[in-house]
Amino acid sequence: MLVLKFGGTSVANAEAIRQLISVLQEKQNPHMLVVVSAMSKVTDLLISLYQKAAAHDASYLDLLTQLEAKHMDAIEQLVPMSQQIDIKGRIKMIFRELEDICRGVYLLDELSDSTKARVMAYGERLSSAIISVALQHHGLPNTLLDSRDFIVTDSTYLNAKVNLKATYALMQENVPKVALLVAPGFISRSQTGRTTVLGRGGSDYTASLYAAALRADLLEIWSDVDGMYTTDPRKASAAYSIEELSYEEAMELAYFGAKVLFPPTIAPLVAAQIPLVLKNTFNPGHKGTLISSSPAPSAQSVKGISCIDHMAVLTVSGSGMVGVPGVAMRLFKAVAQECINIYFITQSSSEQSITIGLAEAEGEKAVQAISQEFAEDIAQELLNPVSLETPMSIVALVGDGMIRQPGVAGKAFSLLGDHGINIRAIAQGATERIISVVVNSQEAHRAVNLLHDRFFLPVAEPAEVIQA
The missing domain is CATH 3.40.1160.10 (Acetylglutamate kinase-like)
Known part of the structure; x- marks a missing residue:
């Protein structure tokens, strides 16, 4: 069928x-x-x-x-x-x-x-x-x-x-x-x-x-469109359609803004092991993108770069968080009670801060909910007032080839740093197939282009110097 x-x-x-x-x-x-x-x-x-x-x-x-x-x-x-x-x-x-x-x-x-x-x-x-x-x-x-x-x-x-x-x-x-x-x-x-x-x-x-x-x-x-692209063509003109993806790669790219696919779509297919092809009605001869449990091996460590705009970054910080169990639970509970979706989570190793990324439109509501939950801690100066930064964007690198592949994150961070783009927060999934960074929205377009050129376009070999 x-x-x-x-x-x-x-x-x-x-x-x-x-x-x-x-x-x-x-x-x-x-x-x-x-x-x-x-x-x-x-x-x-x-x-x-x-x-x-x-x-x-x-x-x-x-x-x-x-x-x-x-x-x-x-x-x-x-x-x-x-x-x-x-x-x-x-x-x-x-x-x-x-x-x-x-x-x-x-x-x-x-x-x-x-x-x-x-x-x-x-x-x-x-x-x-x-x-x-x-x-x-x-x-x-x-x-x-x-x-x-x-x-x-x-x-x-x-x-x-x-x-x-x-x-x-x-x-x-x-x-x-x-x-x-x-x-x-x-x-x-x-x-x-x-x-x-x-x-x-x-x-x-x-x-x-x-x-x-x-x-x-x-x-x-x-x-x-001709399948799922290496990035949004509106952000990087050099973007091109990806031939094959794993279910997991497709889910990550869809979640982080690849609008060609609704994120929950993949889950029923994974359980039933049914392959999915993304095709273009107006260009039916194009092979599109095949998504399956066993895509063909690829030399490409990064398969796609996604970007979600109109985000807010919210930070809860303070010395009163160190060694205190339940702080994260209280934060996430306060946000969940307002039916706010969290796209991004990172915590400092010292336990002094937790940063989350959420839709910009829900930023103020989240601040109010969290401030109310931690009102007593803030009043006693155990925690700082909740910080909200907008407008922000989340840029994500996705690829199964990044698993156990050293150097990918280093190349990405160095590239952005060399071009004066400040990374506000960083998160990497435990599976290692996704690295996401938060940048100011004004820098997101440039960040996507730089990363796309670095990971998807061939690097020109330096010209050979001919001795006279």
Whole structure:
């Protein structure tokens, strides 16, 4: 079985969907499941829709009209005129449901996370319905699924946690055994029967869940780029696509900002040992990036450089931390209670300071939570006031080749130091496959370029001096 996932740009309009159809027509696999995202920018428009309705802004109706026109236009270009009545009727019914929800938000001044999830789910419901019908009319008969009937989650509506055991059981028992299936990504259902979503980028995760449950031979994720790059091409023009990565390398790069892949996607594939290929819908001849448990050996010690911008660095320090058990626990508990994600942790060997990296938008909230937790220690001057530095960036070097390979960190630190880039904090994972540094955001672009040139571009040999 082959599972394919097509992202928002791959289903952005009728032209993109025709290219998706062309990709599927080239496939020879007798059993395929296609997972699709919402059309490009639609999820953002749906968020604006409920925001406007909640703010009593009647222009939400204009957005509804715009969204409906976008989807009707795709139908008119993809489906023969004589066959449009049924699918247009279904789409109009979906939009009337959506309009009723938004009218309720507008009138009642009530917007829960549950309602937000219901509204956001319409993007994938619409795109999958249209793509299913378009495939039918291009010689690809298929069965349309509703992923909410299979993916069971908790009630964290906007970033739901999947119950893997229940989800896999439903998929294995109830997914039809037909040649071609189409399913919406991103959407799921809580154990109480309410619509939830898997977080932005969650359609990748949807596809990996189907692949793992149905024991697929391969998962292909199709977007508008030629796989995973050595670094963000917007930061370093010399970046190029990576041929092969291990699961672990891909997870690290995705976590540290490689947006071509949603980080949780890899975990179900690792457990099931299913390889993943990242491909470009608009350049299907490019081999893309293969991610597996056993990538081909590479002479490259560093496989990729990632960078996360808009970060904050928060430091707790003071002599009152030395030899006192539980300080780190209290810090992490205070942050966790505010549902703040920590990207980076480092502690001085003297135990006098702990530094964490987190999203800049959550910096002040984290300072308040930690200051409150340690208020008595700060008042007694056992700890210094919590320090917050912004704007910062985390630059990470990733590669299995760094394991037990001396000198990589030294080269990176020396290079940045020689070019006057101050490293605010350093962390290295216990696996040795990642080294991350925190730098001022103004220096991040230059740091990425310097590191990329050092580790990925050939070093010119010094010219031979010819004696006269």
